[in-house]
Amino acid sequence: MRDLVMLGFMLLYVPLGLKNAFAGYLLWGWAGLMSVGAYLYGSMKGLPYAQIFALTTLASLILWRDQQRQPISLNRTLMWMSIFLAQGFMAALFAYPDLDRNWELFGNLAKTIFFCALMPILATSRLRIHAIVIMLGIAVSFHGMLDGLKFIASAGRHKAEGIDKFGDNNQFALMLVMVIPLLIYLFRYSEKRIVRWGCGVVGLLTVLAVVATQSRGGLLGLFILAAWIVIKGRHKAGGLLAIALATVLVTQLAPKEWNTRMHTLQNVEEDASFLGRVVAWKVSSAIALHNPVFGGGFRAVQSEAVWDRFYGAASLLDFIDTPRLKRSGVAAHSIWFEVMGDLGLVGFLLFLALLINALLTWRAITKLVRLNPVDALWASDLTDLLALVLVLYMVCGSALSAAYFEMPYIVMMLLEVIKQHLLRESVKAVPLPSS
Amino acid sequence: MIEALLLVIALGVFLLLLIGVSRDGRDDGAKLGLLAYREARPVGETTKRRRPGKGGRHA
Numbered sequence: 001m002r003d004l005v006m007l008g009f010m011l012l013y014v015p016l017g018l019k020n021a022f023a024g025y026l027l028w029g030w031a032g033l034m035s036v037g038a039y040l041y042g043s044m045k046g047l048p049y050a051q052i053f054a055l056t057t058l059a060s061l062i063l064w065r066d067q068q069r070q071p072i073s074l075n076r077t078l079m080w081m082s083i084f085l086a087q088g089f090m091a092a093l094f095a096y097p098d099l100d101r102n103w104e105l106f107g108n109l110a111k112t113i114f115f116c117a118l119m120p121i122l123a124t125s126r127l128r129i130h131a132i133v134i135m136l137g138i139a140v141s142f143h144g145m146l147d148g149l150k151f152i153a154s155a156g157r158h159k160a161e162g163i164d165k166f167g168d169n170n171q172f173a174l175m176l177v178m179v180i181p182l183l184i185y186l187f188r189y190s191e192k193r194i195v196r197w198g199c200g201v202v203g204l205l206t207v208l209a210v211v212a213t214q215s216r217g218g219l220l221g222l223f224i225l226a227a228w229i230v231i232k233g234r235h236k237a238g239g240l241l242a243i244a245l246a247t248v249l250v251t252q253l254a255p256k257e258w259n260t261r262m263h264t265l266q267n268v269e270e271d272a273s274f275l276g277r278v279v280a281w282k283v284s285s286a287i288a289l290h291n292p293v294f295g296g297g298f299r300a301v302q303s304e305a306v307w308d309r310f311y312g313a314a315s316l317l318d319f320i321d322t323p324r325l326k327r328s329g330v331a332a333h334s335i336w337f338e339v340m341g342d343l344g345l346v347g348f349l350l351f352l353a354l355l356i357n358a359l360l361t362w363r364a365i366t367k368l369v370r371l372n373p374v375d376a377l378w379a380s381d382l383t384d385l386l387a388l389v390l391v392l393y394m395v396c397g398s399a400l401s402a403a404y405f406e407m408p409y410i411v412m413m414l415l416e417v418i419k420q421h422l423l424r425e426s427v428k429a430v431p432l433p434s435s
Numbered sequence: 436m437i438e439a440l441l442l443v444i445a446l447g448v449f450l451l452l453l454i455g456v457s458r459d460g461r462d463d464g465a466k467l468g469l470l471a472y473r474e475a476r477p478v479g480e481t482t483k484r485r486r487p488g489k490g491g492r493h494a
Contacts, residue, residue, distance in 0.1 A: 001439070002439055002442065005439075005442075005443055005446070006446070009446045009450065012450055013450070013453065016450075016453045016454070016457055017453075019457060020453075020456060020457040022456055023453045023456045023457045026452065026453060026456060027453065030449060034445075036442075036446075039438065039442050068459075125459075126472070127456075127459055127470060127472075128456070128459075130470060130472050131452060131455070131456050131470060134452055134469065134470070135449075135452065138445060138448060138449055138452070142441075142442075142445045145441065146438060146441060149437070149441075188475070189472050189473060189475070190469075190471065190472060190473070191468075191471035191472055191473045192468040192469070192471055194468070195468060195469055195471075234475075375474075377474070377475040378472070378474065378475055381475060
């Protein structure tokens with residue numbers, strides 16, 4: 001039945017995507033993040049939705065003239081992303097032999113950056129930027145909404161594992177916590193009350209879904225989110241009320257095991273799970289020290305042969321004593337060490353440059369907003385929340401393998417797109433000299 | 436059952452977004468509820484309208 005419904009929607013989606021390149025672009029992004037196939041069980045399950053909509057978008061771009069389209073130009077964010085991708089290609093080319101997902105992960109990164117490269121061409125107005133935020137909100141928070149409801153229905157016993165695409169419960173928690181700032185923006189800036197409150201309710205359910213993942217990284221993310229709302233938020237009273245409401249809900253619903261697990265955050269030195277991660281970081285940095293230019297290739301650390309070769313070798317974290325691990329080929333468990341092991345020290349510096357560039361773009365937008373503080377307040381609020389998404393990614397991702405997730409790359413390009421939009425608007429606002 | 440229902444709602448909401456986006460330019464896409472956005476209000480300003488006769492604009 002679900003498959004028939006999906007088929008019906010596809011018959012509506014594809015023509016819309018073909019008719020309008022930006023609609024196709026939204027479908028492409030939505031299909032990648034929503035992973036709708038995970039909720040289907042029949043013939044529509046295995047359909048490559050993202051590829052279909054990518055082709056739809058490209059066909060539409062070639063066939064029709066979009067009035068709002070901007071010419072292709074190389075901006076700073078795209079430049080850094082392209083260099084990072086080139087580094088990824090070289091790393092995949094010179095990778096250690098027999099890495100399971102080497103070219104697959106490079107392909108995923110290439111698709112993500114290609115998607116981001118089209119954003120400045122198509123997202124050329126405030127409406128379109130708003131539409132991208134809605135697309136991200138719908139696609140990711142759908143998973144949060146479902147698990148939040150299951151958490152309530154099971155009186156806190158449900159453990160959210162997420163879907164295969166997002167990895168384990170920790171990676172799922174990171175994905176969910178990163179979408180909450182976007183829901184806050186939509187709650188504040190949507191005109192219709194039903195949309196506003198819909199975003200509010202889904203946001204609260206997503207918070208519960210983060211709790212349901214039983215991820216300590218997820219809880220840390222919620223703390224950062226709460227602190228940001230209190231410190232940076234313009235509506236501090238409303239923010240404090242929302243935090244209080246969420247805290248009451250969480251403490252009432254969370255099971256005893258959740259509380260026990262979260263308390264282990266206080267003594268990480270004795271936590272075997274944390275020390276296991278440090279061992280993986282040591283091996284990743286040892287790979288990078290041995291291959292500083294191109295690294296070991298995508299997910300090299302997860303190859304047992306590579307792990308065994310570098311286990312105990314000189315690393316950047318030799319000053320930390322760690323127990324001997326019985327397992328081999330463990331995931332990097334940190335975006336920083338993941339990139340370091342996969343793409344070398346050069347790749348790590350490029351990854352850092354990408355994130356620093358995003359934060360500089362945020363600063364540049366803040367300066368542009370000062371030129372027109374009333375009309376561009378939305379841009380200031382949106383970019384503050386997008387920067388929060390990146391901060392959450394950098395902090396919570398420090399203990400997770402999530403370096404090639406689509407969401408942070410999309411957010412980085414969205415910041416660039418907002419900057420370009422404000423620059424165009426400021427040029428329009430300058431009066432022409434009278435003749 | 437509820438999961439299937441929510442999936443259909445999510446697909447429908449996304450369809451509304453696409454219709455709004457494809458109407459933009461020809462028509463005002465923002466007129467469709469989902470895409471409509473508002474400007475930021477200064478902190479402290481209430482969302483409630485004052486009723487006439489109660490000290491409001493029409494009093």
